[in-house]
Amino acid sequence: MDRSGYKHFLFPKLTKATLLRMVLITVGAYLFFSRVCIPVRVDGISMEPTYHPGDFTFCCRVPYFFHPPRVGDIVFIRMSGWKVMYMKRVIALPGDRVAFRNGYLYVNGKLRQEDYVTTPSNWDLTPRKVKPGHVYVVGDNRKIPIGDQVFGQVPISRVVGKVLW
């Protein structure tokens, strides 16, 4: 592109078509980043070592337009809105029985290998069944005492989306 080409690209003449393009791009970008792919800054240590405070990612809603959350997905759970959300990993689906023994996760009585958990833990939780229409979510950081970690079953309707990366 020559010099005048760049100039024309960066500072186009304000014609009707240019204005329409600008409006469409602005509205499209706003809708995309507020409804479809929401930028998120991680705050808190409950997903360490997978995500650290200050990390940046996107909450992508597209996958859950087609299928419900799956085991292993890292999801965002809304509270009263989308400005502040929990970031957790899905470990069990509706009807599953979840338990922790000596820090190990058991789903339906079987030990589940969790490669993403790198710190030793002493979590103990009696078996409980995941209600229909719910998923069971936990943070990856099991170093946090079980009483201080926010986790549990949550209605699928509260799951906003999953991490993009």
Place this chain on the structure above:
Amino acid sequence: MVSRRPLLTSFLCLALIVAAFSFLRLTKNDTERIKRHLALLESMVSLSSRNTPAPFLQKVKEAKLLFARNCQVIDHEDDFTGTYSPQALAALVLRFQGQVLSAKLAFYDVKITFLPGKREAWIHCTARLKGKARSQGAFDEFRELKILATKEQERWRFSRFVNIEALEK
């Protein structure tokens, strides 16, 4: 003879516009008042590291403006469930401020729904309390809350706090 039809139509349109405008204005005013009230609650609980907690009497004065005479708290996680007077709530806030070096309360995703009659409103929000405790270091807590605001003598006051359990262990 002049037809009355266009006159009536324009009058109806004008009346509709005025009604809609007044409705919006009234709603907005109350919404703004409730939001201002939430901001007051934020500043009542928050404590900057440079400041010391305010004297008890000042806190009671603030609490009387913010909370109803009998403010109900329903909390599934902590043992705070009960009915509190503004004095009791002021004492709770002061006790909390005595245990921290700094604290900041902030409300996010605030949605206000007025009940019929416009004398009561439900506030659905996420509260974040972040700061530094004297003993255990930093803390950063979130709670999803439903707060009932009641209009008493033309002033909004918080009369019920319900802690919503988003995740059930």
